[in-house]
Amino acid sequence: xxxxxxxxxxxxxxxxxxxxxxxxxxxxxxxxxxxxxxxxxxxxxxxxxxxxxxxxxxxxxxxxxxxxxxxxxxxxxxxxxxxxxxxxxxxxxxxxxxxxxxxxxxxxxxxxxxxxxxxxxxxxxxxxxxxxxxxxxxxxxxxxxxxxxxxxxxxxxxxxxxxxxxxxxxxxxxxxxxxxxxxxxxxxxxxxxxxxxxxxxxxxxxxxxxxxxxxxxxxxxxxxxxxxxxxxxxxxxxxxxxxxxxxxxx
Amino acid sequence: xxxxxxxxxxxxxxxxxxxxxxxxxxxxxxxxxxxxxxxxxxxxxxxxxxxxxxxxxxxxxxxxxxxxxxxxxxxxxxxxxxxxxxxxxxxxxxxxxxxxxxxxxxxxxxxxxxxxxxxxxxxxxxxxxxxxxxxxxxxxxxxxxxxxxxxxxxxxxxxxxxxxxxxxxxxxxxxxxxxxxxxxxxxxxxxxxxxxxxxxxxxxxxxxxxxxxxxxxxxxxxxxxxxxxxxxxxxxxxxxxxxxxxxxxxxxxxx
Numbered sequence: 001x002x003x004x005x006x007x008x009x010x011x012x013x014x015x016x017x018x019x020x021x022x023x024x025x026x027x028x029x030x031x032x033x034x035x036x037x038x039x040x041x042x043x044x045x046x047x048x049x050x051x052x053x054x055x056x057x058x059x060x061x062x063x064x065x066x067x068x069x070x071x072x073x074x075x076x077x078x079x080x081x082x083x084x085x086x087x088x089x090x091x092x093x094x095x096x097x098x099x100x101x102x103x104x105x106x107x108x109x110x111x112x113x114x115x116x117x118x119x120x121x122x123x124x125x126x127x128x129x130x131x132x133x134x135x136x137x138x139x140x141x142x143x144x145x146x147x148x149x150x151x152x153x154x155x156x157x158x159x160x161x162x163x164x165x166x167x168x169x170x171x172x173x174x175x176x177x178x179x180x181x182x183x184x185x186x187x188x189x190x191x192x193x194x195x196x197x198x199x200x201x202x203x204x205x206x207x208x209x210x211x212x213x214x215x216x217x218x219x220x221x222x223x224x225x226x227x228x229x230x231x232x233x234x235x236x237x238x239x240x241x242x243x244x245x246x247x248x249x250x
Numbered sequence: 251x252x253x254x255x256x257x258x259x260x261x262x263x264x265x266x267x268x269x270x271x272x273x274x275x276x277x278x279x280x281x282x283x284x285x286x287x288x289x290x291x292x293x294x295x296x297x298x299x300x301x302x303x304x305x306x307x308x309x310x311x312x313x314x315x316x317x318x319x320x321x322x323x324x325x326x327x328x329x330x331x332x333x334x335x336x337x338x339x340x341x342x343x344x345x346x347x348x349x350x351x352x353x354x355x356x357x358x359x360x361x362x363x364x365x366x367x368x369x370x371x372x373x374x375x376x377x378x379x380x381x382x383x384x385x386x387x388x389x390x391x392x393x394x395x396x397x398x399x400x401x402x403x404x405x406x407x408x409x410x411x412x413x414x415x416x417x418x419x420x421x422x423x424x425x426x427x428x429x430x431x432x433x434x435x436x437x438x439x440x441x442x443x444x445x446x447x448x449x450x451x452x453x454x455x456x457x458x459x460x461x462x463x464x465x466x467x468x469x470x471x472x473x474x475x476x477x478x479x480x481x482x483x484x485x486x487x488x489x490x491x492x493x494x495x496x497x498x499x500x501x502x503x504x505x
Contacts, residue, residue, distance in 0.1 A: 026355055026356075027354070027355055027356075030354055030355055114341075115340075115341075118336055118338060118341075119334040119335070119336060119338040120338050120339075120340055120341070122295075122300050122332075122334065122338065123332070123334060123338040123340075125300060125327075126298055126300065126327060126330055126331075126332045126410075127327065127328070127330075127351075127352050127355065127356075128323075128324040128325070128327035128328045128330075128356070129355055130320075130324075
C-alpha cells in the first residue's frame with residue numbers, strides 16, 4: 001500500500017507543480033530571455049552528442065542489416081529502407097530522448113536541486129516571483145520545441161552515417177542505398193516521430209524539474225534526485241513510446 | 251507593522267513553534283535570538299510565507315497574510331527584501347545581474363535607470379568594481395553585501411535577515427551589522443533578524459525576542475537582556491567566558 005500511496009502523492013504533487021509552472025508569467029520578456037538561454041543550454045549544446053551517436057548508429061544499422069539479410073532474395077536497397085525506417089520510427093525520437101534524458105535530465109535536476117538547497121528558489125519566491133514558472137516553464141518550452149529539431153537532425157545525420165558506412169565497407173552501393181531510403185516512404189512517419197519527440201521533450205524536462213524542484217537536504221540528496229530523474233524519465237519515455245506507437249500507428 | 255498571533259507550526263509529528271505571539275517594532279531592528287534548533291528560521295519563514303503555518307495569524311498592516319491567495323501574497327512580497335544565510339545569490343548571474351533582477355522583474359525602468367539603481371545599491375553596501383564578477387568569484391562577506399544590495403533594490407518596507415553574519419570573521423560581521431542598522435534607519439524598513447550572535451544583538455537590536463524550545467520565552471530591549479533574571483536567557487546570552495567576565499565586571503561596578 002505504501003508504494004502506491006507514494007506514487008499517488010508524487011502524481012498529485014507533479015500536477016500541482018505543473019499548474020504553477022503554466023501560470024501566466026510575471027514579465028513576458030524575462031521568460032523569453034530564459035527560453036532562449038534554455039534552448040542554447042538544453043538544445044544547441046546537445047547537438048554534438050546527438051550528431052556523433054546518429055552518424056555511428058546509422059552506419060552500424062547499415063552493416064548489421066546487410067549481414068543479417070545476406071540472401072539473393074533480398075534486394076540490397078532494402079538496407080537503405082531499413083536504416084530510414086529504424087531512424088524515423090524509433091532511433092531518432094526514442095533513443096535520442098533516452099540519451100538526452102541522461103544528459104539534460106540530470107543537468108536540470110541537479111541545477112534546480114542546488115538552487116533549492118542553497119535557497120535560491122526561496123529567494124525568488126520571497127521577491128514575489130513564481131519560481132516554478134520562471135525556472136521550469138522555459139526549460140519545458142525549449143525542450144518541446146527543440147527536441148523535434150534534434151530528431152530531424154538525427155534522422156538526416158543517421159541516414160548520412162548509413163550511406164557512409166555502407167559505401168566505405170562496400171556492403172551496399174551508393175545508388176541502391178539512396179534508392180532504398182526513398183522507397184515506399186510514408187510521410188506520416190515524420191509527423192509520428194515529431195509528435196513523439198515533442199512529448200518526450202516534455203517528459204524529460206518536467207520529470208527532471210519535479211525531482212530537482214522538490215530536492216531537500218544536501219548534496220547527497222541532490223545527487224540521488226538527479227539519478228532518480230534520469231531513471232524515472234527514461235522509464236516514462238519508454239512507457240509513453242509504447243502507448244503512442246499503439247495510438248498513432250495502429 | 252508585522253504582528254504574529256498564536257502561531258503554531260509542526261513538521262510531521264514534531265512541534266517546532268508553539269503559540270508564538272509577537273508584535274515587531276515598526277521601522278526598527280527586531281532580533282529573534284535562540285539556540286540552534288529553537289525555531290528561529292522556521293518562525294522567520296512562516297512570517298514571510300515561505301512556510302505555511304498550522305494555526306495562527308501573520309499580520310502585515312492589519313492584512314492577514316497567511317490567509318491570502320498566492321497571487322495576493324505576491325503583492326505583499328514585493329515589499330519584502332530578504333537576505334538568506336548563504337546569500338542565495340543566483341550562481342549563473344553576475345553581481346550586477348543579481349541586483350538588477352528584481353528591477354527587471356517588477357519595474358518598467360529603462361536599462362540606464364536600472365543600472366544606475368544597481369550601482370547606487372552596490373555603493374550603499376560598499377561594493378566596488380565587482381559588477382561583472384560571479385558570486386563564486388567574490389568572498390563570503392561580499393556575497394552577503396551583494397545579497398543586501400539585491401534585497402534593497404526595490405526599497406522594501408520590510409527586511410528579513412537569516413543569520414546574516416554566520417561564517418564571517420568578527421570585523422566583517424560588525425561591518426555587516428552596522429550596515430543593517432544604517433539601512434533600517436535610512437530606508438525606514440521594519441527589519442527582522444534571526445541570529446544567535448550576541449554581538450549583533452548588542453550592536454543593533456532595538457527589540458529582542460528569545461525563543462526557547464519553539465516558544466517565545468522572553469522579549470525586551472537589548473538593555474533589558476543584561477538585567478534579566480530569566481535563567482534560560484542568561485544561559486544563552488552568557489554562554490561564553492568572555493560574556494560571563496563582562497557580566498561579572500559590570501556587577502562588580504566596572505564599566
